[in-house]
Amino acid sequence: MIDTLILQKVSKKTIRNVMLFAIMLVMVSPTVILAAEKGQQHDAIVVGAGIAGLSASWELAQKGFDVAVIEMQPLYGGTATMSEGALCIVGTPEQAKAGIIDSPQIAFKDFMTYGSDQGGPGPDVEWVRYYTNKSRHEIYDWLTGLGVTFEKSAVLMPGNSVPRWHKVIGKGRGLVEPIHRACKQSSRVTFFYGHKALSLIRGKSGRISGIRAQRLKDNVSIDYLAPVVILATGGFQGNMKMVQKYWPERQPFPERILKGAGINATGSGHEMAQAVGARLFNMQYQWNYATGLQSPSDITGSRGLNAFSQQSIWVNKAGSRFVNESQDTRMTFPELIKQPGGTYWAIFDSAARNSFFISGWSRESIEEGLFNNQQNSRFVKSAPTIAELAVAAGLPPQILTETVNHWNAMVTAGSDTDFGRIGCCRTPWSNPNRIERAPFYAVQFYPLARKSMGGVSIDRSCRVLDDSGKHIPGLYAAGELTGLAGVNGKASLEGTFLGTSIMTGRVAGRAAAAELSGQTKP
Template sequence: MPRAASIFFILLPFRLVTPAAAADPDLIVVGAGIAGLSAALEGARAGLRVTVIEQNSVPGGHAVISSGGLSLIGTPLQERMKIADSPEIAYRDFLKWGEDANEPWVRYYVNNSRREIYDWMEALGVEFVFASMNGAGNSVARFHVPRDQGLGLVIPLYREILRQGGVTFRMNTRVTALRMANGRVAAVETEDLRTGAKADLSGGAVLLATGGFAARLDLVLSSWPRQMRKPERVVAGGGYFAFGGGMELARQAGGVSTNLDHQWNYATGLPDPFDPEGKRGHFAQAPGAIWVNAQGKRFVREQHEPKATIPVVAAQKPAFFWAIFDAEGRKGFRVIHAGFSDDRLRELFEAPGFIHRADSIAQLAARANLPADTLEATINRYNALVESGEDTDFGRFGPHLPRPLIGGFPVPAPRKIATPPFYAAPMYILIRKSMGGILVDLESRVLNREGKPVPGLFAAGEATGFGGLNGKNGLEGTFLGPAILMGRIAARTAAAEIKPPRATPAAPTRRIRTTPPAVSPKLGGACRECHDVTRLVAENRAGYWHFTQSHKLVVSRQWNCIGCHAEMAPFRPASHKIDREVQTAVCQHCHTNPPFPGRRTESRTGE
């Protein structure tokens, strides 16, 4: 990517205005994750002028880093795969697994997911490639995986918004307060995260799609389920801006939040050694590992569902464990994060004093501060169980047990931990998704303490805990799907209330540019004359989070700027600016996994 062009990309203020969206908005959407984008498109198609306000400099939210899987019922893909599913089967699965799921939301979801999500997303260009079980609780395979994972959901949706028109995006901007007028939410107060400038924006209604609170660890722990021991430390592994801001905004207007102890977490949270605050972590999977506590003993069935493993991990003192594996197990170790490359994984393993490596179990125990005799006995016992073919200690494997699934596919058969080098990776409970949040009704209207709608205020997606649809335990795929559905419902409800005095727009005929121009990689060298990428990344400036993260890769891998910003070359002052339409073609450089065709370092350097 021309190094400089990639800098200029972020230096320019992003106030993308699609055609016919210059006037004050009818609907203000706070958050550009998949719920907010779904709401923006639904609102624009209903004839609303929509403004989307987002803290990041790019849309997509948590969906971009996810697998993109959706729990959908009775779809053509299931029919082609000869999977017999129905709303009634799904309804029973949701209620049984969730334990206290919101039954009206469950009923609406299972009855309408095919039409309102599958058909709608397919019409936008999303391609669902297979359906799998992917986790316990489902009677049949209904976890629908799109091509290009989460990016495969976000990019078609975002492009359709650009084609549709009627939508303004205000990026790098935080909503700090709601304004009331005549008993109705009628405006928002905003702050530009780069300049600090404050401004008010009026609108006919406000829709909160701000995500959950998984990144606010103090609130996570203060809301920890009472029936479970509170861990000494957890790591955040959800959206980077998921600080629960939507709940505070709703509270200002009289809205209430509920079920904050309903959280969907994972046991295998690998702390990020490069996070300066030590709060972030990665969702790791090590199918060849055993889990041992600080005393060097196995304590739970590895590869079991979070519903079963997290209470046991939390009960350990301290509440963490070491994933112990060998050279063969290292081959299967991965981080579940779309676009997390082998290079980034290698950096984790090479971080000093983080994932320990040794040529013997005794050495490994010393480096991880584990009792050597106990650890060796634990591994010898596990290896003997593998040789016998049955885990009689914890039921991980055996002749009559189904093989566990990861990503919908069976994990490899268990192997002995016997091939050096040996590894010990620290694991903490990873906070992933919020299943409690702003209280809403079936029309996604925010409710007050009396259970009545707050006029002019709507909410959707993880900000609401997905309407309580998951209860205490979510089935895989029941997060992005409800976010899409609720975003659409909220925008429809707002449109019916606002009743804009204009005709519903016709189907868009506007064409957008999604193919970067063909230019010589040699032009990328000129970018460095103006833009010191290394310095700008090191400054870690407020309002430049995405720039900093993406350009860390640019610096470490010496990528050519032309790879992402060909539309800015050759340099012409009058046209030296980012083309947000073309940019939708290059997100895959960082956000698809496994690598898309041609994704090699050579292609990025232009050599």
């Protein structure tokens, strides 16, 4: 690295020549490492500034330890910032005020039932027990103490016997910013943005002693050294090669699948951990959605958003419904990938436009970025009649008209004789309206690679385990990298991804702090 004092003593021409040379090297080989800096020593290193990494960093800072947070992106937050900021929590004041009777015992049964299936392991019993017993204290009380505010009522989501999905005011940003602010205020946490972790450093004793990172602006290699390292790098659903490698055998791989995870969710943490002997588990447990909307801001067409209208019906290329739209992704995703082209159109009217949902987006953003954006005309269609809408979307006009008319008749009769949607559950999906108010809309959807429920194996202190079940000294992991500690098993209760990321982040931070303090038992 060229020191700023030295720069003041050399000519501008020399500086320009050095910079041009550096740019030429990067253009020839983007991964070339131009130089290496002397290693930086810290008490602890956290890789990833998402919600799990921030939670771990906060815990370490509270115990007085110096923390270096290595983050590839120029900003903190990761996938959490693009979420609804909703958490699955048991026994909150919001539930009590609404007269909702909930308990760890009721929640434990819901978790174990929903995440289990015939064949293969289900949820991790001990982590489920910890989550259901401690979510009020570890998540709700902690967050509100940091300044996070929740909406007044909890929402009932699939798999839950009572409403326990708590939405944060301000969505993902409203959830993440107070945690980040608390980390910054501690003065013990230093963020190194634009730094890509390349590999773990292992000492002669076999203990992890740091990470090697690459500063992306100039490709300089830097070793960050510490007695403990916490990996919080997220999942792998942004890496299509890994998604396909670990795809469930019983499902065909979709013709087209959009990346719905964060930009950093590339499986880099999995690869680093594996390189030092970490065990991976349940990698085939992927929680992918049938509600993938091509991202309007992505020019590559590869990234997607989780979006839907609860008042819509879904039709395939033939113009026919093919599924009960109110079911969760366990049912809708397999049906979607059976359809011609692996795609469908959501059909709804102007009355339903105001309730169209995109995860993490405000109402204003949806209107401006989707419906009023001419660049989206390929996958967002509008017309004054259903027949004209069909033509715009490339669907058979007569069949789509018949499908909508048949749907309206079933809504009036109060019974979905085709797929059993109407009145099937306690959600707006099962209490639909007729599609009759012009203009009419058709929005095209694809499969969406969203979350991973398998990952790096950890123990109850979030220490990373090897294939023999022994912990790798000095190495911890948290968040989606760990498959959310197996809390979900084969199916995710909504809100447990953010919730478990916070919980495992805090557990990892406390355990690492205990080890640094000389305690023999994290």
